[in-house]
Amino acid sequence: MTDRREDGTSKDGRVARGEITRERVLDAAERCFAERGFDAISIRQIAREADVTLGVVGFHGGTKQELFLTVLKRRVETLNALRISRLSALKATERLTLETLIDAYVTPYLEIASRGDPQWRAYAQLVARIVSDERYYLEAGPLYDRVAAVYLDEMERLCPDAGRDQLAALLSLTVASMVSIVASGIRIAGLAQSEVPDSPLAYRDLLLDFCVGGVLRALEPKC
Amino acid sequence: MTDRREDGTSKDGRVARGEITRERVLDAAERCFAERGFDAISIRQIAREADVTLGVVGFHGGTKQELFLTVLKRRVETLNALRISRLSALKATERLTLETLIDAYVTPYLEIASRGDPQWRAYAQLVARIVSDERYYLEAGPLYDRVAAVYLDEMERLCPDAGRDQLAALLSLTVASMVSIVASGIRIAGLAQSEVPDSPLAYRDLLLDFCVGGVLRALEPKC
DNA sequence: GTCTATATGTAGATAGAC
């Protein structure tokens, strides 16, 4: 933003302008963190990406750590809500099985990762980084694990003879598989010598088969 | 980078002091990169960890990028050889199935990740970072994909009706699941409110069931 | 082979002008 706005405009304009700038900073940070990771990105690069000056990022985002968490918190509730609402719908229709449960957890993520909105896609990529990196996970994990724990409770109800640690490991494997679809499309394409599909939704059925098949086989004697 | 090693193995066949220093630098870099990632670690920290001065790291490791690749290359052939030899053994005894194939790919990694040697454990953690991060993968991926492609060929032979892209995606999901066991033990323990097992081998059977079950279900109509 | 010293750049953070 090189053009410098005159001060003394209407009062309602002032508030809105700050909010818009703030959004632009968060959007830029989201893209940068997603693409290169927390440590590889400087606040300066985020400022450049947002087309604001360095000071503006500090003003709206605080420290780099705070900015990172703010970026996550802005989105996490939406994803959590999608998962909770799908679960409620399942319970209402009484078609709750391990299969539909996994579908309810995985599909919202795949859908946001496949939306047209590049910010949501960036966010999905960012999530993929978080789960696989202990350092991010320590501060960001709790944002997600509240809902994961709810799903885990349902798994326990469906399969009471399995240990909770075993079910937790299977849910974690499911999550790892899920995010890998978004994060390692390049590897798949490289191995198959094919094209990278423009949407992770292309792998949806395959991913669900993989996760459901995996969970069922691991629980086979007990379920 | 200066070409090192004018070779000082003169005295009764003992390894040169430089070689020992070099190993210590690579070991320290391996631990640091594994624990915190390429971007979060400075060469200074590696030097401190190795108990040498900054210049020594530069002398033995070259630039940071070069050091990173050197760390990987030192180990990768061992892992690749284990996978190839397991595959050969399978083909010799003619017990090659999707199940045993996946076992042959996954087990060597789990075993090195579970060895007493902390350096091998660190390396396993480092591998987990590489597969899930596009930036590392671009330069390190080819080191691994040669062998992955061999396994993929075997999958194709076992299941000729599936597309190569589908098989590649399933192999990639298997790899993602495999490394997640090493990388996200904390998450599993947090969800289950249990202890982190001291060896990823504790999850071996569960992981194999998950991967095999996943691959079989995804290929079900075709195999 | 090892280490000191340093060149050169960039990092995160903020005080204060506008």
Added chain:
DNA sequence: GTCTATCTACATATAGAC
């Protein structure tokens, strides 16, 4: 609310003394 200017610290990399 925005941006300039700057502080302090640390980054990578290397030249040259020992």
